[in-house]
Amino acid sequence: MTKEEKYTLAKWAMNHALENGAQQVSVSIANSESSSVEVREQKIDKLEQAIQSGLSIRLFVDGKYSAHSTSRLKKEELARFIEEAIEGTKFLSEDEFRTLPEPELYYKGDGENLDLLDENFSSIDPKEKIDLAFAAEKEVLDKDDRLISVSCSYYDGLNERVMVTSNGFEGDTANSHFGIYTSVSVNGGEARPESGWNESAIKYDKLKKEGTGRIALERALKKIGQQKIESGTMSMIVENRSVGRIFGPLINALNGSAIQQKNSFLIDKKGKKVVSEKLTLTDDPFLIGGRGSRLFDGEGLVTKKRAVFNKGVLETYYIDTYYGKKLNMEPTSGGTSNLVFETGNNDLEGLISSVKKGILVTGFNGGNCNGTTGDFSYGIDGFLIENGEIVKPVSEMNITGNMLTLWANIGEIGKDINENSSWLTPSVLFNNVDFSGL
Known part of the structure; x- marks a missing residue:
């Protein structure tokens, strides 16, 4: 046809x-x-x-x-x-x-x-x-x-x-x-x-x-030889292809359905600084050849380039027509297009070299985040970093905390963009993350 x-x-x-x-x-x-x-x-x-x-x-x-x-x-x-x-x-x-x-x-x-x-x-x-x-x-x-x-x-x-x-x-x-x-x-x-x-x-x-x-x-x-290490609070680098797992809860909390149903830890936060000033994020539907590019959304609403976070300040929610009417808010769109991060100066190797002691997370194994409070617990795989070098593989460890606290403690955002997704995530270094192991 x-x-x-x-x-x-x-x-x-x-x-x-x-x-x-x-x-x-x-x-x-x-x-x-x-x-x-x-x-x-x-x-x-x-x-x-x-x-x-x-x-x-x-x-x-x-x-x-x-x-x-x-x-x-x-x-x-x-x-x-x-x-x-x-x-x-x-x-x-x-x-x-x-x-x-x-x-x-x-x-x-x-x-x-x-x-x-x-x-x-x-x-x-x-x-x-x-x-x-x-x-x-x-x-x-x-x-x-x-x-x-x-x-x-x-x-x-x-x-x-x-x-x-x-x-x-x-x-x-x-x-x-x-x-x-x-x-x-x-x-x-x-x-x-x-x-x-x-x-x-x-x-x-x-x-x-x-x-x-x-x-x-x-x-x-x-990964051969993976094992738990001692529990502790230390730096965490999340590899670019895995950042979406811990960034997803932030985006989910911006959805009109979550806000209307009181299942969002970002209710009434628009215009307020909620995460680190190192996070600046733009929703750009007009990238040529972008995985999430579009001229209109699923309802036909014209798309617009929007700031989502500007130096840590929340600038917009994702509101479709239905929840816009329920919340008495102007509709924007019901979902993301291309999420573009303002990047830093270091690639993954540069981030690793800056860490005295921490863990490079290359994958997540199970876990969840409470949409209402932002509290989370995830299993992780990765590598122990000491004095700027990878020492050994680790697994069967958990990270716990709160999403707003985690994203408020950004140490540095990398420049190594994952181009295999509409979420153009770089690797991210976080400070003071709680790891549970031995």
């Missing part, structure tokens, strides 16, 4: 809903393609390919709201589907806060091309994809006698969507992604250390096609 055909069908579905009792309607039609191959022991272990399409419709009927989706796109079937959905919606409870966004907040078109789609997605040779997975495995096989197992995967995906609403919005999106992932386990005596490494890109020719196997093996071997 072409983009024009999607628009035609979406508008027909919208009008059919209006004609049958809905006062407001939002319709999206999306299609996706994906493939993946996993190899193990020099054989293809799993090969998958999927092509999907479907329609989603949001209905506002007599002050009541419901959302529905279907993969059956023939008009006669859709007509019955929509009519039954409207009748079912009439049995729900009224919710005065459920409406479409105000029209003036919509994206109006003519935005810059954000370059999020590989136009050659469908022409990539399937054999080439399989060969990439086998090449990653070859980087590991016969490289070390301690190797127990290796699993390598290639994956990709394409998503296209059009959306229309009954109060004036029309917009479409298209994006693609490609990736390679390798997981390795090795013999470490009583333990079986594991590690993985991933590379991804929006366009196939930008994908780093070598190195995942080699890096995964190196990281697994470095």
Whole structure:
């Protein structure tokens, strides 16, 4: 189905809903393609390919709201589907806060091309994809006698969507992604250390096609001999690819749903200094080729570049239309785009060299954070640092504390950005973190 055909069908579905009792309607039609191959022991272990399409419709009927989706796109079937959905919606409870966004907040078109789609997605040779997975495995096989197992995967995906609403919005999106992932386990005596490494890109020719196997093996071997060390309060460096685990609770606390439900430790904190002045963070939806780039969000709200934290001061919340009405706040957007950190001067090696005694955290094992209080406890893997050098691997240790205290104690933010995510996280050095071990 072409983009024009999607628009035609979406508008027909919208009008059919209006004609049958809905006062407001939002319709999206999306299609996706994906493939993946996993190899193990020099054989293809799993090969998958999927092509999907479907329609989603949001209905506002007599002050009541419901959302529905279907993969059956023939008009006669859709007509019955929509009519039954409207009748079912009439049995729900009224919710005065459920409406479409105000029209003036919509994206109006003519935005810059954000370059999020590989136009050659469908022409990539399937054999080439399989060969990439086998090449990653070859980087590991016969490289070390301690190797127990290796699993390598290639994956990709394409998503296209059009959306229309009954109060004036029309917009479409298209994006693609490609990736390679390798997981390795090795013999470490009583333990079986594991590690993985991933590379991804929006366009196939930008994908780093070598190195995942080699890096995964190196990281697994470095874990051999992991053990607990004595409990204590010391510095902590969190590697860039793992920062999201402890940064996520801060972002979750900014969501309108968490604020309205009193499940946020950042309620009534806008305009106040809540974390270290070393944290300056911008939500930038307009990065060309950015993993989270977009001209409008899932509701059709036009996106804007926003400061989230400015030298530790909280500048914005993530508020969609529904929770904006409940909280009597202006909607911004229901979620993040690209999160861009103001970086420091040192890469990971530079951060390590600055630490007299501490732990470099390379992964988290379980744990949780209380959304209401910000109190957390996480298991960690990593390495002991003494006098600026890595001494030995550690594991089966926990960190405990409070999110606001942790992020108020930033020692330094690195410059080594993780570009494999829409959260462009650098490594971060924290002071005075409580570690529990022996």
